Amino acid sequence: MFENLSERLSGVFDRLTKQGALSEDDVRTAMREVRVALLEADVSLPVAREFIKAVEKKATGAAVTKSVTPGQQVVKIVHDELIGTLRGEGDPGALKIDNPPAPILMVGLQGSGKTTTTAKLAKRLKDREGKRVLMASLDTNRPAAMEQLAILGAQIGVDTLPIVKGEDPVAIAKRAKTQASLGGYDVYMLDTAGRLHIDAELIAQAAAVRDVAKPRETLLVVDGLTGQDAVNVAQEFDDKIGVTGVVLTRMDGDGRGGAALSMRAITGKPIRFVGLGEKMDAIETFEPERIAGRILGMGDIVALVEKAQETLEAEQAERMMKRFQKGQFNMNDLKSQMEQMLKMGGMEGMMSMMPGMAKMSKQLDEAGFDDTVIRRQIALINSMTKRERANPGLLQASRKKRIAAGSGQEVSDLNKLLKMHRQMSDAMKKLGKMGKKGLMKGGLG
Numbered sequence: 041m042f043e044n045l046s047e048r049l050s051g052v053f054d055r056l057t058k059q060g061a062l063s064e065d066d067v068r069t070a071m072r073e074v075r076v077a078l079l080e081a082d083v084s085l086p087v088a089r090e091f092i093k094a095v096e097k098k099a100t101g102a103a104v105t106k107s108v109t110p111g112q113q114v115v116k117i118v119h120d121e122l123i124g125t126l127r128g129e130g131d132p133g134a135l136k137i138d139n140p141p142a143p144i145l146m147v148g149l150q151g152s153g154k155t156t157t158t159a160k161l162a163k164r165l166k167d168r169e170g171k172r173v174l175m176a177s178l179d180t181n182r183p184a185a186m187e188q189l190a191i192l193g194a195q196i197g198v199d200t201l202p203i204v205k206g207e208d209p210v211a212i213a214k215r216a217k218t219q220a221s222l223g224g225y226d227v228y229m230l231d232t233a234g235r236l237h238i239d240a241e242l243i244a245q246a247a248a249v250r251d252v253a254k255p256r257e258t259l260l261v262v263d264g265l266t267g268q269d270a271v272n273v274a275q276e277f278d279d280k281i282g283v284t285g286v287v288l289t290r291m292d293g294d295g296r297g298g299a300a301l302s303m304r305a306i307t308g309k310p311i312r313f314v315g316l317g318e319k320m321d322a323i324e325t326f327e328p329e330r331i332a333g334r335i336l337g338m339g340d341i342v343a344l345v346e347k348a349q350e351t352l353e354a355e356q357a358e359r360m361m362k363r364f365q366k367g368q369f370n371m372n373d374l375k376s377q378m379e380q381m382l383k384m385g386g387m388e389g390m391m392s393m394m395p396g397m398a399k400m401s402k403q404l405d406e407a408g409f410d411d412t413v414i415r416r417q418i419a420l421i422n423s424m425t426k427r428e429r430a431n432p433g434l435l436q437a438s439r440k441k442r443i444a445a446g447s448g449q450e451v452s453d454l455n456k457l458l459k460m461h462r463q464m465s466d467a468m469k470k471l472g473k474m475g476k477k478g479l480m481k482g483g484l485g
């Protein structure tokens with residue numbers, strides 16, 4: 041899977057990782073090649089552009105860890121961005137098949153692998169979740185397709201709805217529902233007819249079936265080898281019928297894997313499964329981490345950078361702890377704590393994670409302390425000089441006036457900040473004496 045893309049990308053990064061320092065030009069050149077690689081893999085242009093922009097932004101000014109080269113750092117950034125693009129927002133979770141019998145509607149073009157995927161999923165539900173599944177083919181145009189599903193059903197030990205000649209798709213869907221209820225099935229899967237292209241009749245039929253079946257999931261099966269076409273098909277099906285997820289088939293081929301990357305970004309629909317071959321077990325849930333790893337094919341570098349980052353963070357935490365123990369908790373520390381607080385869901389979230397801070401959290405709460413206050417306090421710290429930040433003891437009346445004015449606040453606001461700094465500094469000193477463990481648990485560093 042993704043061989044073309046992954047080979048091209050590794051080529052780009054091979055050249056990068058061999059160099060010592062990384063210049064802005066290097067990043068730009070590399071990104072140009074990444075862009076070509078993405079486009080050749082049939083990733084859509086806006087998605088490729090967005091991707092490059094995000095990587096460039098993160099790569100420029102990224103803190104580079106001593107033990108990895110800047111090139112390796114870029115690989116990691118690309119890796120993380122791939123995961124982000126593949127994942128999109130919100131986790132669709134497992135198939136919704138509670139309230140038996142749960143209908144699953146399978147839609148897609150002819151030849152996409154829809155019937156095969158229906159059987160693969162049925163087998164998976166049976167084998168992994170012990171579900172009783174009933175499959176029904178609604179492809180009244182092609183008797184062979186109905187036969188095919190029956191044969192696959194027999195092969196995997198999943199029941200299929202008996203074929204009744206001359207019945208229309210809506211009638212079959214209704215019969216499947218009745219049969220599923222009476223027969224005590226957990227799930228029934230409706231394999232709708234496919235066409236070579238999307239046309240009005242296909243859509244009308246799928247919509248009519250959808251309206252009677254009221255599916256819990258509508259899964260669109262698309263051929264992953266068709267690149268951007270797969271994404272266009274998905275967009276159209278979603279507009280006209282509404283889908284809850286996509287299954288990308290033929291991801292075992294070494295074709296253009298770009299569909300995976302564009303799908304979520306363009307359609308907003310999650311890829312739920314990937315088909316990896318003709319056999320009935322050749323299906324996997326879609327895992328962005330795994331796919332990103334395959335696209336890039338540079339797992340060892342990613343692991344190396346992750347390890348280096350962990351080491352760096354541990355070293356930083358240790359250095360910080362040593363300073364805190366000595367009572368050297370300065371305004372820069374306070375500022376970075378505050379910024380962390382904002383990132384971690386504000387004051388409340390942060391305080392609740394720090395031992396001994398619960399009481400202070402309550403006090404702050406009562407004093408009406410919220411994120412706006414934190415932002416104003418950060419502004420106060422920002423208008424201090426470097427020396428003042430490092431040594432808040434310097435702050436006498438005239439300096440205080442200047443700082444307060446500089447951030448559009450009152451000296452009394454600054455005094456509140458200083459008081460809080462003192463309290464935290466004392467708390468840190470005590471915490472420091474409790475040892476490293478106590479501090480780490482506090483989520484600092």
Ligand code: GDP
Binds near residue numbers: 153155156318322
């Ligand atoms: P339908 O017309 O959409 O129902 O497509 P089928 O289920 O009949 O599949 C068409 C062909 O694609 C069959 O030969 C399948 O074995 C094959 N196929 C389906 N899924 C995959 C896949 O993930 N990988 C590969 N290599 N072949 C697949």
